[in-house]
Every structure is written in C-alpha cells, then in structure tokens.
Amino acid sequence: MAAADFSDDFESFSPGDDISSSPSWDKAPVGGDAVVIEQSGNNCVNAVFSDSSFIGYVCTAAGIWKNGSVAMDFSPSGAGSFSNVYARLNPVSSDAYAAGLTVFMGTLTYQYIAYIKSEGNYEVLYSGMGPQISPGEWANVKLQVEGADPVTLTLYINGEQAAQAVDTNYLLQEGICGFALYYEGDEPSILMDNFEVIANPLSLAETSFGALKAMFR
Numbered sequence: 001m002a003a004a005d006f007s008d009d010f011e012s013f014s015p016g017d018d019i020s021s022s023p024s025w026d027k028a029p030v031g032g033d034a035v036v037i038e039q040s041g042n043n044c045v046n047a048v049f050s051d052s053s054f055i056g057y058v059c060t061a062a063g064i065w066k067n068g069s070v071a072m073d074f075s076p077s078g079a080g081s082f083s084n085v086y087a088r089l090n091p092v093s094s095d096a097y098a099a100g101l102t103v104f105m106g107t108l109t110y111q112y113i114a115y116i117k118s119e120g121n122y123e124v125l126y127s128g129m130g131p132q133i134s135p136g137e138w139a140n141v142k143l144q145v146e147g148a149d150p151v152t153l154t155l156y157i158n159g160e161q162a163a164q165a166v167d168t169n170y171l172l173q174e175g176i177c178g179f180a181l182y183y184e185g186d187e188p189s190i191l192m193d194n195f196e197v198i199a200n201p202l203s204l205a206e207t208s209f210g211a212l213k214a215m216f217r
Ligand SMILES: [Ca+2]
Pocket: 009, 010, 011, 042, 043, 044, 193, 194
C-alpha cells in the first residue's frame, strides 16, 4: 500500500451500500456500519450503530503515509457523539492520532486532538470549544500530521486552523488513516461526506529546511 492522495464524495455508491463494499474502504472487525444515503441529490454516509456504540473504517485506498492531512465533513446531532478522523494508525498496535468534535449539549461542541491507545484509552493532546453545529449543519474536520520527533498535529475546522498540538511522547511515525465514530448516552445521528487525504512524501517544513540547508552548504 503506497501512500496516495485520495478523496471520496461517495457519489459512486448507491443508497443502501455499506462503503466497505468498495475496495477503498475496510471496516473495523467490531462496530456498526457506514451506509450511504441520498439527501437532496447528494450522497452522504449515515452512521448506523446497530449493536455497537462504535464505528470505525480504514481508508485502504490512501495506503500508509507519514506526512499529510486527512479530512471529512461531519453533521452530528445528539449529545455525547464523537466524530473523528485519524492518521498514522499503526496496523500492528492500532495506536493512532485522532482529531474530532464531540457534541456535548445542544449545538455546543468540543474540538480535540488525541492520541488513541490500542487498549481503548486515549490521551487528549488538545481540547477546546468547537464550532456550534445545529442539526443538519456540517463541519469539516481536518487533521494535519507532520514530522518525526516531535510530531506536529494541526486541527483545521471548516478550513481554518483551530489548534495545534506537539507530541514529543508517542511519536507515531506512519500508518493508515480513516474515520471513527463513538457515542455515550443516547444514540446520535451522524452524517459524513467528502473524505479527503493529501499524503505528502515530504512535509513542507522538511522541504523548506532542506532547500535552506542546500543554500548554506
Ligand atoms: Ca457526497
């Protein structure tokens, strides 16, 4: 699996399809389903929690990459829902970096960057107030991951930089990406659309510093 840019607006699916019917997507062995629905002529993905409060998908089409960004549009409603994109998931340990939104009351959200540990624990590397999201509204969540030691994690909400966290502890080096959903309390409604991965062979910083070093040789 080589790194590759990849995007999916889910328009190639038919309503009712589980997105894992496409070779671009793989479903976590446990958890609910991501099922395509049509809304006013646009295909999006509905979270179907069936018998689990967790849904996780890996984007196999994007392969394994180190530096780049992963983004997705989420339309969550219902307190206690967590909508995440993740990157550098280690296929062996299942540890990963994640960024997302949780709805905690009405339209109020928290936004966060976290390190997800394979045991199901996590460490929040950043959290703060997120955008207000009314039912039916969408928010674009993008996680950019750059560097080796430290690893710089930047959260973009609706295209604007919202927060940055620097990990000097876990230092995940590369991995696969995807999205994951979770809820506590009542079952929420979460819609998704426009998953996008931009995997850079070299980060902007590495490229720039490389060019600078070359100038001073
Ligand atoms: Ca779409």
